[in-house]
Amino acid sequence: MxxxxxxxxxxxxxxxxxxxxxxxxxxxxxxxxxxxxxxxxxxxxxxxxxxxxxxxxxxxxxxxxxxxxxxxxxxxxxxxxxxxxxxxxxxxxxxxxxxxxLSDATAEIALLLTLGAARRASEGERLVRSGGWKDWSPSFMVGTQVTGKTVGIVGMGRVGQVAAQRFRGFDMQVRYHNRSRLDPAKEQGAVYHPDLDDLLGHCDVVSLHCPATADSRGMVNADRLARMKDGAILVNTARGALIDDDALLEALTSGKFAAAGLDVFNGEPGGDPRYRELENVFLLPHIGSATxxxxxxxxxxxxxxxxxxxxxxxxxxxxx
Ligand code: 8YV
Missing domain, CATH: 3.40.50.720 (NAD(P)-binding Rossmann-like Domain)
Structure with a gap:
Protein backbone atom coordinates (compact mmCIF):
# COMPACT_ATOMS: atom_id res chain seq x y z
CA MET A 1 0.00 0.00 0.00
CA LEU A 102 5.25 18.88 27.47
CA SER A 103 3.79 19.41 30.94
CA ASP A 104 7.11 19.09 32.81
CA ALA A 105 9.02 21.35 30.44
CA THR A 106 6.32 24.03 30.48
CA ALA A 107 6.01 23.89 34.27
CA GLU A 108 9.77 24.44 34.48
CA ILE A 109 9.35 27.64 32.49
CA ALA A 110 6.48 28.79 34.74
CA LEU A 111 8.83 28.46 37.72
CA LEU A 112 11.68 30.13 35.85
CA LEU A 113 9.42 33.08 34.97
CA THR A 114 8.17 33.33 38.53
CA LEU A 115 11.63 33.37 40.05
CA GLY A 116 13.07 35.51 37.26
CA ALA A 117 10.32 38.11 37.60
CA ALA A 118 10.29 38.05 41.40
CA ARG A 119 14.06 38.31 41.78
CA ARG A 120 14.60 40.71 38.85
CA ALA A 121 16.85 38.20 37.11
CA SER A 122 16.94 39.63 33.60
CA GLU A 123 17.39 43.17 34.93
CA GLY A 124 20.33 41.96 37.00
CA GLU A 125 21.80 40.02 34.12
CA ARG A 126 21.55 43.02 31.82
CA LEU A 127 23.30 45.14 34.41
CA VAL A 128 26.24 42.76 34.79
CA ARG A 129 26.58 42.18 31.04
CA SER A 130 26.51 45.89 30.24
CA GLY A 131 29.31 46.61 32.69
CA GLY A 132 26.89 48.90 34.56
CA TRP A 133 27.24 47.07 37.91
CA LYS A 134 29.30 49.64 39.84
CA ASP A 135 27.86 49.60 43.32
CA TRP A 136 26.17 47.54 46.00
CA SER A 137 23.92 48.55 48.89
CA PRO A 138 21.30 46.79 51.04
CA SER A 139 18.55 48.27 48.89
CA PHE A 140 20.22 47.28 45.60
CA MET A 141 18.06 45.11 43.29
CA VAL A 142 15.71 44.12 46.07
CA GLY A 143 12.98 41.87 44.74
CA THR A 144 10.08 39.78 46.01
CA GLN A 145 10.50 36.50 47.87
CA VAL A 146 8.09 33.81 46.71
CA THR A 147 8.89 31.06 49.21
CA GLY A 148 5.92 30.54 51.52
CA LYS A 149 3.63 32.85 49.52
CA THR A 150 0.39 31.96 47.73
CA VAL A 151 0.18 31.01 44.08
CA GLY A 152 -3.04 30.95 42.06
CA ILE A 153 -3.13 28.49 39.19
CA VAL A 154 -5.64 29.46 36.52
CA GLY A 155 -6.41 26.28 34.60
CA MET A 156 -5.61 23.18 36.64
CA GLY A 157 -5.14 20.83 33.69
CA ARG A 158 -2.06 18.76 32.98
CA VAL A 159 0.46 21.62 32.95
CA GLY A 160 -1.27 23.44 35.82
CA GLN A 161 -1.08 20.37 38.04
CA VAL A 162 2.63 19.85 37.40
CA ALA A 163 3.30 23.57 37.95
CA ALA A 164 1.37 23.39 41.25
CA GLN A 165 3.62 20.55 42.33
CA ARG A 166 6.74 22.58 41.51
CA PHE A 167 5.39 25.66 43.34
CA ARG A 168 4.83 23.46 46.39
CA GLY A 169 8.57 22.86 46.30
CA PHE A 170 8.87 26.51 47.31
CA ASP A 171 6.46 25.94 50.21
CA MET A 172 3.83 27.97 48.39
CA GLN A 173 0.17 27.59 49.24
CA VAL A 174 -1.66 26.57 46.06
CA ARG A 175 -5.09 27.89 45.12
CA TYR A 176 -6.69 27.30 41.76
CA HIS A 177 -9.50 28.12 39.43
CA ASN A 178 -10.74 25.55 36.93
CA ARG A 179 -13.99 24.83 35.13
CA SER A 180 -14.53 21.95 37.53
CA ARG A 181 -13.03 20.89 40.83
CA LEU A 182 -10.33 18.20 40.75
CA ASP A 183 -10.77 15.07 42.79
CA PRO A 184 -9.05 15.39 46.19
CA ALA A 185 -6.20 13.02 45.27
CA LYS A 186 -5.18 15.34 42.44
CA GLU A 187 -5.91 18.50 44.43
CA GLN A 188 -3.24 17.73 47.03
CA GLY A 189 -4.57 20.34 49.43
CA ALA A 190 -4.95 23.09 46.81
CA VAL A 191 -7.88 25.39 47.52
CA TYR A 192 -10.50 25.48 44.75
CA HIS A 193 -12.09 28.76 43.69
CA PRO A 194 -15.06 28.22 41.38
CA ASP A 195 -14.99 31.97 40.74
CA LEU A 196 -11.82 33.34 39.10
CA ASP A 197 -12.47 36.85 40.48
CA ASP A 198 -12.50 35.41 43.97
CA LEU A 199 -9.18 33.60 43.49
CA LEU A 200 -7.21 36.62 42.31
CA GLY A 201 -7.28 38.68 45.52
CA HIS A 202 -5.73 35.83 47.51
CA CYS A 203 -2.60 35.36 45.42
CA ASP A 204 0.92 36.76 45.44
CA VAL A 205 1.66 34.98 42.15
CA VAL A 206 -0.90 34.11 39.47
CA SER A 207 0.19 31.58 36.86
CA LEU A 208 -1.90 31.05 33.72
CA HIS A 209 -2.31 27.49 32.39
CA CYS A 210 -5.57 27.47 30.47
CA PRO A 211 -6.11 27.24 26.72
CA ALA A 212 -7.08 30.25 24.63
CA THR A 213 -10.74 29.78 23.75
CA ALA A 214 -13.62 32.10 22.91
CA ASP A 215 -14.34 32.24 26.67
CA SER A 216 -10.81 32.82 27.94
CA ARG A 217 -9.45 35.33 25.41
CA GLY A 218 -8.73 38.65 27.13
CA MET A 219 -9.80 37.28 30.52
CA VAL A 220 -6.86 38.96 32.26
CA ASN A 221 -8.34 42.44 31.79
CA ALA A 222 -8.21 45.71 33.75
CA ASP A 223 -11.01 44.64 36.07
CA ARG A 224 -9.33 41.34 36.94
CA LEU A 225 -5.90 42.93 37.38
CA ALA A 226 -7.43 45.46 39.78
CA ARG A 227 -8.66 42.55 41.91
CA MET A 228 -5.15 41.22 42.32
CA LYS A 229 -3.01 42.12 45.31
CA ASP A 230 -0.75 45.14 45.10
CA GLY A 231 2.76 43.90 44.42
CA ALA A 232 1.51 40.69 42.76
CA ILE A 233 3.31 38.84 39.98
CA LEU A 234 1.62 37.48 36.85
CA VAL A 235 3.13 34.58 34.92
CA ASN A 236 1.97 33.35 31.51
CA THR A 237 3.18 30.19 29.80
CA ALA A 238 -0.19 29.44 28.19
CA ARG A 239 -1.22 31.87 25.44
CA GLY A 240 -0.78 35.61 24.97
CA ALA A 241 -4.42 35.89 23.95
CA LEU A 242 -5.47 35.41 27.59
CA ILE A 243 -4.10 38.85 28.45
CA ASP A 244 -5.27 42.36 27.60
CA ASP A 245 -1.84 43.91 27.03
CA ASP A 246 -2.95 47.52 27.62
CA ALA A 247 -4.29 46.53 31.03
CA LEU A 248 -1.20 44.54 32.03
CA LEU A 249 1.15 47.30 30.86
CA GLU A 250 -0.80 49.76 33.00
CA ALA A 251 -0.54 47.45 36.04
CA LEU A 252 3.20 47.11 35.48
CA THR A 253 3.91 50.81 35.02
CA SER A 254 1.54 52.19 37.67
CA GLY A 255 3.28 50.31 40.48
CA LYS A 256 0.24 48.05 41.06
CA PHE A 257 2.23 44.97 40.05
CA ALA A 258 5.72 44.02 41.15
CA ALA A 259 6.48 42.19 37.94
CA ALA A 260 5.34 39.80 35.22
CA GLY A 261 6.95 36.81 33.55
CA LEU A 262 5.82 36.16 29.99
CA ASP A 263 6.74 33.33 27.63
CA VAL A 264 3.79 33.84 25.28
CA PHE A 265 2.39 36.97 23.64
CA ASN A 266 -0.27 38.43 21.47
CA GLY A 267 1.34 38.89 18.06
CA GLU A 268 4.04 36.21 18.11
CA PRO A 269 6.79 36.19 17.16
CA GLY A 270 7.83 39.50 18.67
CA GLY A 271 4.99 40.37 21.03
CA ASP A 272 3.93 43.85 22.09
CA PRO A 273 7.09 46.03 21.86
CA ARG A 274 6.02 48.06 24.91
CA TYR A 275 7.05 45.17 27.19
CA ARG A 276 10.63 45.54 26.01
CA GLU A 277 10.84 49.00 27.55
CA LEU A 278 10.02 47.76 31.06
CA GLU A 279 12.53 46.52 33.62
CA ASN A 280 9.96 44.63 35.68
CA VAL A 281 9.10 42.01 33.07
CA PHE A 282 10.97 38.77 32.49
CA LEU A 283 10.49 37.86 28.84
CA LEU A 284 11.08 34.60 27.00
CA PRO A 285 10.35 33.74 23.34
CA HIS A 286 7.72 30.96 23.69
CA ILE A 287 10.08 28.22 24.84
CA GLY A 288 7.76 26.35 27.21
CA SER A 289 8.28 23.03 25.47
CA ALA A 290 11.73 23.76 24.03
CA THR A 291 13.82 20.90 25.39
C1 8YV B 1 4.96 24.37 21.47
C2 8YV B 1 2.95 25.23 22.76
O1 8YV B 1 6.31 24.53 21.41
O2 8YV B 1 2.33 22.98 22.50
C3 8YV B 1 1.98 24.13 22.61
O3 8YV B 1 0.77 24.44 22.59
O4 8YV B 1 2.58 26.32 22.97
C4 8YV B 1 4.43 25.11 22.65
O5 8YV B 1 4.97 24.73 23.84
C5 8YV B 1 4.44 24.85 20.20
O6 8YV B 1 3.09 24.95 20.20
C6 8YV B 1 4.92 24.00 19.04
O7 8YV B 1 3.99 24.02 18.02
Missing part, protein backbone atom coordinates in the same frame (compact mmCIF):
# COMPACT_ATOMS: atom_id res chain seq x y z
CA UNK A 2 1.26 3.51 -0.80
CA UNK A 3 2.46 5.49 2.17
CA UNK A 4 0.11 8.31 3.21
CA UNK A 5 1.38 11.69 2.06
CA UNK A 6 1.99 14.35 4.65
CA UNK A 7 3.02 18.00 4.81
CA UNK A 8 5.32 18.75 7.77
CA UNK A 9 5.17 22.52 8.18
CA UNK A 10 8.30 23.09 10.31
CA UNK A 11 11.65 21.41 10.82
CA UNK A 12 11.29 18.81 13.59
CA UNK A 13 13.97 16.95 15.59
CA UNK A 14 16.08 14.66 13.40
CA UNK A 15 14.79 11.46 14.99
CA UNK A 16 11.23 12.56 14.39
CA UNK A 17 11.89 13.55 10.79
CA UNK A 18 13.57 10.17 10.22
CA UNK A 19 10.49 8.36 11.56
CA UNK A 20 8.26 10.46 9.31
CA UNK A 21 10.45 9.81 6.25
CA UNK A 22 10.39 6.07 7.01
CA UNK A 23 6.60 5.75 7.36
CA UNK A 24 5.14 8.54 5.23
CA UNK A 25 5.57 10.20 1.84
CA UNK A 26 6.60 13.47 3.44
CA UNK A 27 7.13 17.00 2.21
CA UNK A 28 9.32 18.92 4.65
CA UNK A 29 9.83 22.66 5.04
CA UNK A 30 13.57 22.76 4.37
CA UNK A 31 14.27 26.38 5.31
CA UNK A 32 11.83 26.20 8.26
CA UNK A 33 10.04 29.51 7.55
CA UNK A 34 6.46 30.14 8.70
CA UNK A 35 4.12 29.35 5.80
CA UNK A 36 1.64 32.01 4.74
CA UNK A 37 -1.94 30.80 4.32
CA UNK A 38 -1.51 30.71 0.54
CA UNK A 39 1.66 28.67 0.81
CA UNK A 40 0.05 26.33 3.32
CA UNK A 41 -2.86 25.72 0.97
CA UNK A 42 -0.60 25.26 -2.05
CA UNK A 43 1.56 22.73 -0.23
CA UNK A 44 -1.43 20.82 1.14
CA UNK A 45 -2.49 19.97 -2.43
CA UNK A 46 -2.62 16.18 -2.80
CA UNK A 47 -1.70 15.54 0.88
CA UNK A 48 -3.54 13.11 3.12
CA UNK A 49 -2.39 14.80 6.32
CA UNK A 50 -0.66 17.86 7.68
CA UNK A 51 1.56 18.02 10.74
CA UNK A 52 1.72 21.69 11.79
CA UNK A 53 2.98 23.66 14.77
CA UNK A 54 1.13 26.46 16.53
CA UNK A 55 2.79 28.87 14.09
CA UNK A 56 0.47 27.83 11.21
CA UNK A 57 -3.02 29.27 11.39
CA UNK A 58 -5.79 26.98 10.24
CA UNK A 59 -8.56 29.56 10.28
CA UNK A 60 -12.03 28.67 9.02
CA UNK A 61 -11.08 30.38 5.75
CA UNK A 62 -7.99 28.18 5.33
CA UNK A 63 -9.77 25.00 6.39
CA UNK A 64 -12.62 25.66 3.97
CA UNK A 65 -10.09 25.79 1.12
CA UNK A 66 -8.09 22.69 2.11
CA UNK A 67 -8.17 19.98 -0.55
CA UNK A 68 -10.57 17.10 0.11
CA UNK A 69 -7.58 14.77 0.33
CA UNK A 70 -6.54 16.23 3.74
CA UNK A 71 -8.16 14.03 6.36
CA UNK A 72 -6.22 14.87 9.52
CA UNK A 73 -4.36 17.81 11.10
CA UNK A 74 -1.97 16.16 13.57
CA UNK A 75 -0.58 19.07 15.59
CA UNK A 76 2.89 19.23 17.08
CA UNK A 77 1.48 21.19 20.04
CA UNK A 78 -0.87 20.78 22.94
CA UNK A 79 -2.59 24.11 22.22
CA UNK A 80 -5.00 24.03 19.31
CA UNK A 81 -6.14 27.64 19.28
CA UNK A 82 -4.45 28.04 15.88
CA UNK A 83 -6.97 25.58 14.40
CA UNK A 84 -10.65 26.38 13.95
CA UNK A 85 -12.00 23.12 15.35
CA UNK A 86 -15.58 23.80 14.29
CA UNK A 87 -14.52 24.36 10.69
CA UNK A 88 -12.43 21.18 10.79
CA UNK A 89 -15.35 19.16 12.15
CA UNK A 90 -17.64 20.63 9.51
CA UNK A 91 -15.22 19.43 6.83
CA UNK A 92 -14.79 16.02 8.45
CA UNK A 93 -11.11 16.66 9.24
CA UNK A 94 -9.76 14.97 12.36
CA UNK A 95 -7.58 17.14 14.64
CA UNK A 96 -5.12 15.84 17.25
CA UNK A 97 -2.67 17.43 19.70
CA UNK A 98 0.27 16.38 21.90
CA UNK A 99 -0.78 16.59 25.58
CA UNK A 100 1.14 15.34 28.66
CA UNK A 101 4.59 15.15 27.10
CA UNK A 292 15.32 18.09 23.32
CA UNK A 293 13.48 15.42 25.32
CA UNK A 294 10.15 17.16 25.05
CA UNK A 295 10.35 18.01 21.37
CA UNK A 296 11.24 14.37 20.57
CA UNK A 297 8.33 13.19 22.68
CA UNK A 298 5.96 15.66 21.01
CA UNK A 299 7.02 14.37 17.61
CA UNK A 300 6.45 10.78 18.65
CA UNK A 301 3.06 11.66 20.08
CA UNK A 302 1.97 13.45 16.88
CA UNK A 303 3.16 10.45 14.84
CA UNK A 304 1.41 7.96 17.13
CA UNK A 305 -1.79 9.86 16.38
CA UNK A 306 -1.13 9.72 12.64
CA UNK A 307 -0.22 6.03 12.77
CA UNK A 308 -3.47 5.28 14.59
CA UNK A 309 -5.50 7.29 12.12
CA UNK A 310 -3.98 5.68 9.03
CA UNK A 311 -4.06 2.26 10.74
CA UNK A 312 -7.83 2.58 11.07
CA UNK A 313 -7.76 3.21 14.84
CA UNK A 314 -9.03 6.19 16.84
CA UNK A 315 -6.09 8.57 17.49
CA UNK A 316 -5.41 8.80 21.23
CA UNK A 317 -5.28 12.59 21.30
CA UNK A 318 -8.20 13.51 19.11
CA UNK A 319 -9.61 16.97 19.88
CA UNK A 320 -11.97 17.26 16.89
Missing amino acids: AKPSILVTRRLPEKVQARIARDYAAEFNDDDHIFTSDELLRRCAGKDAVLPCHSEHFTAEVIDQLPDSVKIIANFSVGVDHVDLEAATRRGIVVTNTPDV VDTRNAMGDRALDNLDSFFGGREPGDRVA
